[in-house]
Amino acid sequence: MGNIRVSESQSMPLYNQPVEYVERKGIGHPDSLIDGIMDSISMALSNAYLDEFGEVLHHNVDKGLIIGGSSNATFGSAEITRPIEIIMTGRATQEYNGTTIPVDQIAIDTAKDYLRKHTRFLDVDNEVNYVSKIIKGSSDLNNIFKRGIDMPLANDTSFGVGFAPFTTVERLVLETEHLLNSDEYKAKKPAVGEDVKVMGVRDGNEITLTVAIAFVSQFISSLSEYTAYKEEVTKDIIENASRITDKKINVVVNNGDDTKGSVVYLTKSGLSCESGDDGSVGRGNRVNGLITPFRMMSLEAAAGKNPVNHIGKIYNILANELANDIVRDFPQVTECNISIVSQIGRPINDPKHLNVSIATKKKEDFAKINKKVNELAQEELDNIVYLTKGIIAGEHKVF
Numbered sequence: 001m002g003n004i005r006v007s008e009s010q011s012m013p014l015y016n017q018p019v020e021y022v023e024r025k026g027i028g029h030p031d032s033l034i035d036g037i038m039d040s041i042s043m044a045l046s047n048a049y050l051d052e053f054g055e056v057l058h059h060n061v062d063k064g065l066i067i068g069g070s071s072n073a074t075f076g077s078a079e080i081t082r083p084i085e086i087i088m089t090g091r092a093t094q095e096y097n098g099t100t101i102p103v104d105q106i107a108i109d110t111a112k113d114y115l116r117k118h119t120r121f122l123d124v125d126n127e128v129n130y131v132s133k134i135i136k137g138s139s140d141l142n143n144i145f146k147r148g149i150d151m152p153l154a155n156d157t158s159f160g161v162g163f164a165p166f167t168t169v170e171r172l173v174l175e176t177e178h179l180l181n182s183d184e185y186k187a188k189k190p191a192v193g194e195d196v197k198v199m200g201v202r203d204g205n206e207i208t209l210t211v212a213i214a215f216v217s218q219f220i221s222s223l224s225e226y227t228a229y230k231e232e233v234t235k236d237i238i239e240n241a242s243r244i245t246d247k248k249i250n251v252v253v254n255n256g257d258d259t260k261g262s263v264v265y266l267t268k269s270g271l272s273c274e275s276g277d278d279g280s281v282g283r284g285n286r287v288n289g290l291i292t293p294f295r296m297m298s299l300e301a302a303a304g305k306n307p308v309n310h311i312g313k314i315y316n317i318l319a320n321e322l323a324n325d326i327v328r329d330f331p332q333v334t335e336c337n338i339s340i341v342s343q344i345g346r347p348i349n350d351p352k353h354l355n356v357s358i359a360t361k362k363k364e365d366f367a368k369i370n371k372k373v374n375e376l377a378q379e380e381l382d383n384i385v386y387l388t389k390g391i392i393a394g395e396h397k398v399f
Helices: 030-053 103-118 139-147 168-180 183-188 223-242 311-329 365-382 385-392
Strands: 004-008 019-025 059-067 070-074 077-082 084-092 128-135 159-164 192-203 206-216 248-253 333-341 353-360
Touching: 004 365, 019 168, 030 059, 030 084, 030 103, 030 385, 084 103, 103 128, 159 311, 168 192, 168 206, 168 223, 206 223, 223 248, 311 333, 311 353, 311 365, 311 385, 353 365
Parallel strands: 004 353, 084 128, 206 248
Antiparallel strands: 019 192, 059 084, 070 077, 159 333, 192 206, 333 353
16 A cells, blocks of 8 residues: 555664653543543443444543542541542434433443442542533534444544554553552552552663652551651562663652651542542543653544544554554564554545654664565554454553
8 A cells, every 4th residue: 555654763762862751640640530431431332332223323522521629638547528520521422313322321320430440449429520511423523424334434634653662661660550550569558549650761771760659548547657658669669670670770759748747648549639630631641551752642632532433542552553563573673663644534444644664673674574564554454443343342541
């Protein structure tokens, strides 16, 4: 296909560059919570449409807001004094062939279910207020959606990007949050809340991880116990990092604490949004789970977009899948960057342009694999509709 270009990278691979920043907002961060809620609503709507009509109907619920509440947290106890508010917005088909779909109720029920599954100490019925403002979609986008009978037509002109493999810092940041929010670690250290944020900075061969953790007050009875807990968590992070790299690792946990004034990061729920921190769809992690300012990034908010023809979701997932597949299938590739741009109304398997930029171990390697990489890209475009099924089934994370 003429609109696929495989080119040799003209830039220095990130792992050879002198400086690197990487961030991850954990599952309890308000930006991640609202991403997860709205994407779960998209999946719930898709399945409701399939159950009732045998097809996914038009919807885009990629707008949403968490308005933080208020709380009082002290050593040993805490309470939420003003509820968190979740506002869910977007567009969705509410009536089809004479049948009404209870979109607002699906949204609210889904939001509660999501919070129950991903938080431990939040009373989702009494400490959270829910508002659904999801309304009917525009006629032009509905029309584009309906016209894609044989192959969905892109509902926007935009682009998706992806890269592989992760650098050491990227792996460290991701795995640090995964450790702290794993079921096993929660059983070991229940005071570690779900709201975890990790910032990684590499300067030469030295890496610093700055970690913010919303500790749960009921498990910590004093400042000395808090300090000891924080030291134990710091050691656990360093030990986990040592399994990934032998580079020098510095770890700082809750650097904003004022221990002299006994003002530390304590919460009732393990979430910062209980006391004023807000969240918005698309402000957090990209589809690969990270925020990577030294890489190509798309500003598309993938969470909540429909999985059938919204390329803001589909192309970002596809770009990351393709980049990882290329690195897996071609060991000669040391770094791969993918970008895919659409045209509204054009079949999603026929983008306006798909660019594959690869760096190889040896200069002559590129010529040997160029054609095969092009063929793999075409194959994944040809099978793009399978992404929709996987997204609806929850097989692809978008934050």
